[in-house]
Amino acid sequence: MIVVTGATGNIGRQLVGQLHAAGEPVRAVSRGATPVDLPAGVEHVTADLGDLDSVAAALVGADALFLLITGEQLMSGPEPQQVVKTASAAGVRRVVFVSSQGAVTRPTAAGYTRTRAFEQALAESELTWTSLRPGAFFSNTFAWIESVRTARTVAAPFGDIGLPGVDPADIAAVAAAALREDGHDGHAYTLTGPAVVSPRDQAAALAAAIESPITFVDLTPAQAKQNMLQFMPEAVVDHTLSILGTPTPDEQQVSGDIERVLGRPATSYAEWARRHQAMFR
Numbered sequence: 001m002i003v004v005t006g007a008t009g010n011i012g013r014q015l016v017g018q019l020h021a022a023g024e025p026v027r028a029v030s031r032g033a034t035p036v037d038l039p040a041g042v043e044h045v046t047a048d049l050g051d052l053d054s055v056a057a058a059l060v061g062a063d064a065l066f067l068l069i070t071g072e073q074l075m076s077g078p079e080p081q082q083v084v085k086t087a088s089a090a091g092v093r094r095v096v097f098v099s100s101q102g103a104v105t106r107p108t109a110a111g112y113t114r115t116r117a118f119e120q121a122l123a124e125s126e127l128t129w130t131s132l133r134p135g136a137f138f139s140n141t142f143a144w145i146e147s148v149r150t151a152r153t154v155a156a157p158f159g160d161i162g163l164p165g166v167d168p169a170d171i172a173a174v175a176a177a178a179l180r181e182d183g184h185d186g187h188a189y190t191l192t193g194p195a196v197v198s199p200r201d202q203a204a205a206l207a208a209a210i211e212s213p214i215t216f217v218d219l220t221p222a223q224a225k226q227n228m229l230q231f232m233p234e235a236v237v238d239h240t241l242s243i244l245g246t247p248t249p250d251e252q253q254v255s256g257d258i259e260r261v262l263g264r265p266a267t268s269y270a271e272w273a274r275r276h277q278a279m280f281r
Contacts, residue, residue, distance in 0.1 A: 001061050002179055003092075005029045005049065006068035007038070010139040011098065014172035015066060016042055024180065029058045050077045052086045059090035064179050067097045067118070074114060074236055080121040087127070094128040096178045098171070101133045101190055102243055105250045109242075111235040119188070130178040131188040135251065136165040136243075138193070138272040141202055143227075148206060148214060148280045155217040156199040157224040158245045164192035164254045167267035174261050190255040194266045205270040209277040221245060 002019055006012040007028035019026045020039045028038050032046040047054035049069060059065065065087050069077075087095060099119055103112040122129040144154045171191055178184040197205075200216050207214040219227075221241055228237045243251055258266040273280075 001025045001027055002064040002066065003027045003029055003059055003062040004066045005047075006066075006070060006098075007044070009068065009070065010137060010168040011171050011175070012066070012068060014169045015175050018172055018176045019179070022176065022180065027058065027062065049073050049083065052078050052082060055083070056086050056090055059087060059092055062090065062092055064094040065092045065096070066175055066179060067095055069098075069114065069118065072233065074111065074233060077114070080114065080118040081124075083118070084121045084125050084127065088125065092127065094179065095122060096130045096132065096175045097122055098175075099131045099133045099188070101135045101192075101251065102239060104133060104190075105248050106239055106243070109235075109239040111233070111239040123186075128185045130184045130186075132171060132174060132178075132191055133188055134166045134171050134191040135193075136163050137171075138165050138167050138267075138269055140165075141206070142276075142279070144203075144206070145279055148210070152212060153215045153217055154199070154203040154206070155219050156203075157219045157221050157241070158198075159200040159216055159218050160198050161245060161247065162196035162198035162201065163244070163247055163252060164194070164196050165269060166191050166193050166258075167272050170258050170262070170267050174258060177261050184261075189257040189261060191258055192253075192255045192266065194254060194268050196252055196254065197269045202269055202273070205273045206277075206280055208270070209273040210281050212281075 002024055004012050004016050007016050008030045016026055016028050020042055027043045027045055029045050029047050031048045045058045047058040097118055099115050103115045119131050147153050203214050203216045225237055
């Protein structure tokens with residue numbers, strides 16, 4: 001049994017579908033705040049990583065775990081060692097953890113303290129583990145859906161500064177490989193798309209996908225921060241804006257790990273935009 005936490009999110013939803021399609025028994029775990037739409041036959045359990053008793057119950061009978069921390073869990077919650085011990089005590093033997101590229105490129109950033117602690121706890125455990133270190137998600141641009149649909153505009157800071165973002169479906173595919181196959185133990189994969197893409201480039205790709213012009217509007221960092229504080233802790237917002245505005249050379253480096261694991265190139269933002277164009281029309 002493979003347990004997928006964050007099962008209603010951008011990665012988890014894709015991963016549940018991929019594992020189910022591959023014939024794997026899957027238990028989808030979420031906190032219950034988002035409506036659950038899962039493939040027929042996939043078990044759903046409500047649990048919260050902040051409540052280790054609920055986590056232990058969700059892991060009964062599982063031998064593999066996809067571990068994702070989001071929201072307040074990025075900043076606070078049970079000690080990572082306790083989460084790992086809870087998984088091990090429940091019988092889990094393999095964990096795939098979603099870390100972040102920034103945990104390595106920004107080692108002193110407060111917003112990555114718990115992420116780094118989870119990586120360390122796994123490395124010190126007796127479990128088989130794999131860390132995934134994605135860059136910016138293409139799905140972050142879902143935040144533009146309303147403005148594109150109603151006004152054909154995109155507003156973002158640092159319009160001409162590019163990063164090699166990544167398709168969450170590719171993250172899920174690498175996670176599925178690491179959960180199902182041997183040979184990934186102890187690996188930390190940096191997951192990016194195939195090219196550096198700026199917000200202005202993304203707006204142009206969306207315009208091509210929906211076959212309609214889109215106007216790009218530059219936001220100031222302060223304006224962007226106010227928007228992001230609606231769904232991110234402030235420390236996470238601060239280091240995210242730092243990466244977006246002043247990326248390091250490593251953060252702008254395209255990684256080949258997706259192709260190495262999957263045997264195919266990473267998905268481009270233009271491909272992602274075409275796949276999701278109906279949502280922006």
